[in-house]
Amino acid sequence: xxxxxxxxxxxxxxxxxxxxxxxxSWDAVGHAEASYTPEKNxxxxxxxxxGTKWTKELCMADSDGDGQSNGVELGDPGCVW
Numbered sequence: 001x002x003x004x005x006x007x008x009x010x011x012x013x014x015x016x017x018x019x020x021x022x023x024x025s026w027d028a029v030g031h032a033e034a035s036y037t038p039e040k041n042x043x044x045x046x047x048x049x050x051g052t053k054w055t056k057e058l059c060m061a062d063s064d065g066d067g068q069s070n071g072v073e074l075g076d077p078g079c080v081w
Contacts, residue, residue: 013047013054014076043070054081 010016010029019026021034028036030044040048043063050058059071059079071079 009047009052012052014071014074014081016074019074046070 007027010019010027013029016029017027019029024034026034028034030040030047031037032039032041032044041064046058046061046063054076056079059074059076059081060069062069064073069077069079071077071081
């Protein structure tokens with residue numbers, strides 16, 4: 001199986017090209033590993049379920065269950081992006 005890098009997805013979410021994870025740049029937004037493995041993280045699965053669009057519902061959701069909405073984590077706390 002091959003993983004296809006989709007950097008165009010980065011521009012479909014707020015600050016998608018400057019996401020940090022554990023203090024490091026995380027270009028593979030939505031992937032379980034920084035190397036663009038085929039496995040998606042919970043945000044990646046939610047993004048796919050939203051039709052690869054930044055929706056109000058995706059913004060308001062807390063995909064990783066840490067108590068902060070996706071919007072807060074990506075710099076769009078009001079879900080207006």
